[in-house]
Amino acid sequence: MWLKLLVYQAVVPYLANVFRDLKGIEMQTPLLEKLSILADSAKYDVSCSSSGGKRKNEGKGLGNAEGMGICHSYTEDGRCVSLLKILLTNFCIFDCAYCVSRKSNDVKRAAFTVQEVVDLTINFYRRNYIEGLFLSSGIFKNADYTMERLVRVAKKLRQEHKFNGYIHLKTIPGASEELVKEAGLYADRLSVNIELPTEESLQALAPEKNFKEVLTPMGHIKDQLVLVKEEKKLFKSTPSFAPAGQSTQLIVGATAESDRQILTLADGLYQNFQLKRVYYSGYVPVVTDSRLPIISTPPIIRENRLYQADWLVRLYGFGVNELLDEQNPQLDLQIDPKLAWALRNRHVFPLEINTADYEMILRVPGVGIKSAKKIVSARRFAPLTWEHLRQIGVVLKRAKYFITCGGRSLETREWDEEAIRRKIIFGEKGSRASLWGSQLDLFQQAS
């Protein structure tokens, strides 16, 4: 037997108590069913990131959540599976129109015990299925009653199981400041979902909620983040508070807001509440409701464009007002927002790649952050040629209309905006390349 062999080679001491068996076979069906129901109703929350954790395994605990997050798998729709994303329960006293768990929806209901969530998390984690837990919940009884249970799961994982994996807790709108504070002691990330981009929409579709109830906990979290950061400077031993920060989600396409409204809101949230991420979730119809639009497919491309624009604002130095304005309140679905900006601002181009500033190189379509950095380092050694650019990873098909290399352009004639747009979308010869297929890449960086 091969396991015996190992024992001889390295002497495996008997391993006690890392694992608690689930009692009895009769537990199996309910647990499987619960997991099915509560994963199914949690999946529309798109935020799956597990990055930004700083929890180190010091000593001999379980898990480590340093550095970048890992996608352990991908769903058939190509989304990252990083966390065990479940609801504690899908019982809910509210009746938000867009939600599968709404009170008036006739569905199977289920609820995990605190211990069940802990066991699932630990056992999935030990098998390297997940980076950690993302726990949300319908509201049962009231906000604090629900929040208290979410906090209890996190506390148990951290204290009893010395779990250092990632924990993301959803903050229930209306939960008390004390509970939010306690949640931050155990969670890596906290989030409060805004869901709908304006007060009016919220009023219409989620009448029990209002902006204030959502923004208040968000404000508490921010205050606490700032406070702990200050205290840490003085006392290294100050306990961490949600080290991976806070995030929120906006549903796109369920209500009439423009991309400009959405991105302006997001930008404001980044600045005023120190959000790490705003997630955009293309509306998937889950319930019939006369207040909701009838659509056959979720607005996946629009969602993708919003992510790209968000990226440009956070990492590429663009302002929302540069990407969208009153005349153009919607992002172009055919081309990415950087290319759209470049086409509207032809006077800025062409840039000479051997001399242009890093900040400007970032604005060239087809050049990502990595390529821009490489360009700036490499040109210290020798003037760059087109071949160098290709090797560095610049997408010349797009970039060539906007740059020169050693004073020369790859294009022999000037093309107007329309021509460039056509060539990039349909290819050089104007053939109808499969546009939607090639551009449909969720979470892809705009470059």
Add this chain to the structure above:
Amino acid sequence: MYFYSYDGSFDGLLTVVFEAFERKAWPTQIGKEGEAPPGIFATHHFVPTQEDKANRVWDGLGKKLSAAARENVYKAFLWEQPGFEMLIFQFVRLVFTSAQQGVEENFTQPCVQKMAAVGKQMFREKHRMEAFVRFQRSQDGLYVAPINPDFNVLPLVVPHFEKRYADQHWLIYDVRRQYGAYYDLEQVHLITLEEAPPSLRKGQLSPDILTAVEPLYQQLWQAYFDHVNIPERKNPKLHLRHLPKRYWKYLTEKKPRIQAHQPIQNKQVPTAVPRLKA
């Protein structure tokens, strides 16, 4: 024309570099002991591994390169693709002969480009292994995972798992290269199983080795995987790009289902066509 051969170890390869510099006899090819020299006119040197010489090359690289760029030289060794020895040699030679600091960023040199590309490939495969390893728990409490990576990344992923699973025994076994990393709560040992069970290669350990609840957790994970999917957003192309088929064999969620998981009927989806009254 010089053909150098070595024992196949990293130190051995660094010793070759040292010798080549000392003799000022630049190799046209480097190969493992026993490999056929290229053509009959090549002068063949077998270089026995000498740790002190290897160390001098390694330390020398440390003075001229960033830590990451030096690490990349080791990664190119683990890359194992045809010509990797010469690539390493050309890169090291460039580093030692150029006066400027930061040669690793001189992307105008083909070997610098190639090294960066190799580094990227290795990073990807390492990252994938960190994600796609799936442990199965044996009755002895050992967490076992077979892997079959395209490149030899096992040594690169060990620190990650050592930190993550500090309180459980685990074994990650490369079934292609036939060696594994075994962690015994104290440290990691590289081991070779004299008789690896066929079920390890197949990716599913046989039930008589596994702990009683292992099948339940595998089933729970499959159920979870099936239920987080949103059918309306199906995108097989993207799915395959992130999760290429060659990894499926060892992924619990991609193995046959004991029982099919039907989507929960919690939606009352509005249809675009209004229903006609009967």
